[in-house]
Amino acid sequence: xxxxxxxxxxxxxxxxxxxxxxxxxxxxxxxxxxxxxxxxxxxxxxxxxxxxxxxxxxxxxxxxxxxxxxxxxxxxxxxxxxxxxxxxxxxxxxxxxxxxxxxxxxxxxxxxxxxxxxxxxxxxxxxxxxxxxxxxxxxxxxxxxxxxxxxxxxxxxxxxxxxxxxxxxxxxxxxxxxxxxxxxxxxxxxxxxxxxxxxxxxxxxxxxxxxxxxxxxxxxxxxxxxxxxxxxxxxxxxxxxxxxxxxxxxxxxxxxxxxxxxxxxxxxxxxxxxxxxxxxxxxxxxxxxxxxxxxxxxxxxxxxxxxxxxxxxxxxxxxxxxxxxxxxxxxxxxxxxxxxxxxxxxxxxxxxxx
Numbered sequence: 001x002x003x004x005x006x007x008x009x010x011x012x013x014x015x016x017x018x019x020x021x022x023x024x025x026x027x028x029x030x031x032x033x034x035x036x037x038x039x040x041x042x043x044x045x046x047x048x049x050x051x052x053x054x055x056x057x058x059x060x061x062x063x064x065x066x067x068x069x070x071x072x073x074x075x076x077x078x079x080x081x082x083x084x085x086x087x088x089x090x091x092x093x094x095x096x097x098x099x100x101x102x103x104x105x106x107x108x109x110x111x112x113x114x115x116x117x118x119x120x121x122x123x124x125x126x127x128x129x130x131x132x133x134x135x136x137x138x139x140x141x142x143x144x145x146x147x148x149x150x151x152x153x154x155x156x157x158x159x160x161x162x163x164x165x166x167x168x169x170x171x172x173x174x175x176x177x178x179x180x181x182x183x184x185x186x187x188x189x190x191x192x193x194x195x196x197x198x199x200x201x202x203x204x205x206x207x208x209x210x211x212x213x214x215x216x217x218x219x220x221x222x223x224x225x226x227x228x229x230x231x232x233x234x235x236x237x238x239x240x241x242x243x244x245x246x247x248x249x250x251x252x253x254x255x256x257x258x259x260x261x262x263x264x265x266x267x268x269x270x271x272x273x274x275x276x277x278x279x280x281x282x283x284x285x286x287x288x289x290x291x292x293x294x295x296x297x298x299x300x301x302x303x304x305x306x307x308x309x310x311x312x313x314x315x316x317x318x319x320x321x322x323x324x325x326x327x328x329x330x331x332x333x334x335x336x337x338x339x340x341x342x343x344x345x346x347x348x349x350x351x352x353x354x
Contacts, residue, residue: 304321
């Protein structure tokens with residue numbers, strides 16, 4: 001195997017009616033982090049359970065550090081895989097307090113140990129060490145379970161929605177601490193989430209699943225800016241598609257926006273009708289522009305506003321503006337778009353015949 005961890009042509013199955021067929025992805029080097037992203041119910045947790053050895057696979061192979069750990073005919077028992085899995089739900093032993101639960105993670109023999117005191121501090125567990133699982137919140141239990149998995153210093157760490165029960169303010173701090181700890185100790189990790197910002201923050205590579213398929217496996221930048229399909233682009237629900245015609249080797253034309261310049265991501269032909277993806281950061285606002293459209297909605301995001309403009313009956317475009325812009329605009333006002341329109345990446349897909 002060239003990769004440290006690899007899934008080859010695997011069928012993941014949680015039932016006869018729910019299968020992920022012929023799936024391929026991997027972790028190139030020890031210490032790299034892989035994010036698995038997708039909507040609820042797509043099979044993300046099933047993937048983790050199968051990798052951990054809690055489910056047997058139907059087809060394909062799973063390799064870890066040049067060892068075949070699962071196939072149709074080969075199966076290494078979960079406790080022999082040197083894999084730690086931290087579940088989304090509370091998995092602490094109820095008869096042990098938090099500190100005793102954490103110490104269970106130290107049982108596995110390892111030449112390199114993560115300090116328990118450091119983890120307690122980094123994950124804000126000091127005040128609950130003597131408490132039992134039924135005496136702490138879901139978020140606290142989740143943090144304790146995560147730390148217990150870390151302390152075992154596994155070859156591969158599997159995290160199932162590790163921050164789902166944690167408040168947003170603390171979550172961001174813990175994300176930074178966790179990523180630093182993983183990188184310092186070179187712990188290869190797979191993180192399952194339905195939050196693309198979390199997936200992009202952690203992942204050197206990212207698997208995006210939808211409709212029982214792996215629809216793109218790539219680095220986060222390419223998944224966001226170079227989506228492999230309309231399905232990938234629509235998953236993030238951040239942009240809109242408009243109907244355009246390829247005007248030249250670096251230009252499109254829209255009936256109302258006019259010419260749009262940039263570099264095509266996909267191969268297109270002059271005169272071809274295509275759907276162009278417009279993301280909030282693609283268009284620029286200008287109060288002086290003569291190209292104006294009505295604001296039908298706006299969303300405040302703290303540092304930015306996103307204004308939604310009605311371009312035509314079936315086309316609504318999002319435009320991102322810094323919240324410290326000279327003045328704010330209201331719904332039903334007309335909003336200027338800077339011209340000429342230049343978009344670095346022209347992400348286009350062939351218009352489907354209806």
